[in-house]
Amino acid sequence: MYDTGTTGFMLISTSLVMLMTPGLAFFYGGLACKRNILGIMMQTFLSLGITTILWFIMGYSLCFSGGEGGIIGNLDKMFLNGVTIDSAFSATGKIPEIVFVSYQMMFAIITPALITGAFVNRVTFKAYVIFLVLWQIFVYYPFVHMVWGGGLLSTLGVLDFAGGIVVHATAGFAALASVFYVGKRMDTKANPNSIPLVAIGTALLWFGWFGFNAGSELNLDGITTLAFINTDISASFAAITWLLIEWKKEGQPKFVGLLTGSVAGLATITPAAGFVSMPVAAIMGICAGIGCYAAVHIKNRFGWDDALDVWGVHGMGGVLGTILLGVFASTAINPSGADGLIYGGTSFFVIQFVAVVATSVYAFVFTFMMLKLIDVITPVKVSEEHECLGLDWAIHGENAYDHDFAN
Template sequence: MDKKKKGMFDTGLTTFMVLATSLVMLMTPGLAFFYGGLGDKKSILNIMMQSFVSMGVTSVIWFAFGYSLCFSGNMAQGNDFYGIIGNFNKVFYHGVTPSTLFSPDKRFPEYLFIAYQMMFAIITPALITGAFINRVSFKAYIYFLIFWQIFVYYPFVHMVWGGGLLAHWGVFDFAGGITVHATAGFAALASVYFVGKRHQKTDPNNIPLVAIGTALLWFGWYGFNAGSELALNAITISAFVNTDMAASFAAVTWLILEWHTGNKKPTFIGLMTGSVAGLATITPAAGYVSISSAAIIGIIAAFGCFLAVRFKEYKGWDDALDVWGIHGMGGVIGTLCLGLFASSTINPSIPDGLLMGGNGMLLLKEAVAILLAVGYAFFFTLLIFKVINKFIPVKVPVTTQEVGLDMCLHGETARNL
């Protein structure tokens, strides 16, 4: 009997999605190591805990209503809220069982799609925390984590990936340039604007820890990008290879730029930062461009993000771990590069980009979408912090910063480093 008629899962695809989901989950602990090594040694646990706590809190609200608001209902059928947010039909995973197929043509369990997208929801607000390390109280962060997902992340996921307004208009985002990196990066900039500067800036406390974090992020990013095809085909392979190409070209380019500017020395931190810039920038285009285009995007990512970090320093913004410069601007640059380099030969679902023979409409739509995302994320993040601050002081006192958030807020410290 035909397996499709029996409603059975595609074993290979199901296994692949389990692996991809596991890889994306690994990125959040990787981010914790990355940020923990870059931050103040008296606040390492606080920095890392902000990433780990998202794994718990986000999973709870994703189960309660997050998944439903993102992926239940769509604009075409008119059963969402004006194409902006979904409905409540799948709260608490209502109607979904372990044997429920995701779709007739993507024959893996819907539970796996739920878990896969939940890993994206977990890491996105955690990215923001690198901007305001050593300044924000843990209680205020918990409220921020919840409200930011509901009012910023969920609407853009639905609009782009859930059949909402932007998807209906023809906006593409393969794995999160708009929904993840641009929104988180510009939310980070808004948080810096709100909380101001640290009392005392510190150098990275543990560069080998940063290296471990970078390795886990790079490794997990293969699941982040290749898994977003939700299938096993040539596009999956392109996304996988493009991820590595962009990261590698960006890392080398950043190293060269650093070597010939500033203190004229190649640093390990610079090499790792460049690779993350390439990873963030290729994300929206990973399954839509050729390998050669991915290499070019990696080079553009290094130049663009490097200049963004220098601009931040010139302006005196205390984005401690360059979340805006790497993730925010990486998301913007990558989304615009999608409009330039997209190839219908690589992925028939997308029109050609401007440099691939297209008429420029894709670039225009991507530009409008990214402007909407960064503007909304920036101003709504400010609003969320202002509301929270009415009830809970967001910024910790100077004395707490001096003693360290680990001891003052959590009553524990990392080992002496």
């Protein structure tokens, strides 16, 4: 009944995307100071549990059931009602619906986890749990439905191959709103506690991103292989571009800069991976290295305490990639896509630009207002005493290391 090769590939891709969430935990955990490693890692791992439960109860249904041309789906598939071992994913008929449910669930898990790097060391655990639930229901689910579930933006012609709008723009600008709301850390000069841990996290993210992008074709064909290699090309060009810029400006080649640049390239190619050529992927990687580095520089200049550069790397990477897709997309590469600005697709470029700007504004405004609401229920920002002590011990009663953990 099903294509066993495609089904097997999608199960592997699902596993790869799942691996990205622990990879993100290692990436953020290495960048955090020694007193806050477990807190930031736990916030990331927590999404594996809570998001899976939400997805089972209502998430999948709200994203992919009904609501054609609208903002959100319906509840017909609550508790995965009607999803059986015999039901096929209707878009291709090649894979079981259960595989599609699982694959999309991994996207839902990592997206809110991306935000946590922005407010490391400043948010209470209770507030984060509420944030994790509400943000998915009112930000992530509507945009999944509108872009990938047959909703409003898809009917307008918006394209997003693997999550430039749905994942990175929403999470990045939600992160910026969170930074504005909770304010600065008391110690903004804290150094990464383990750069090797950052490297391990980056490796897992880069590895998992092949499932993230190539798997988004939901098939095994030429576009799958294109998305696969474009992922690596963009990450590599972005990593070296960032390294060279930082080397020129600071006089030393920085390992963290190389790693951060690669993630910027991965985020930027995500919306376009299956819609552009390999040379364009290289151009997008270079643009990612320049653009995201500039965004981080702007953030530092204005004093926005986005601790782990979620906005500069993921938010601006998603925005940049979506806009560049509007420039470079070609139906000669992917007939299911569109022609970008350089091929005469002015209207497509405008649609992409407006869609990603509107998405970013909504994610920012809603997140800021939601944090205000959460603050009425339970304090969002930790006390100065807890922040000085470190959230690992103050909130969780655990330490990452058995020696002096003062940064």
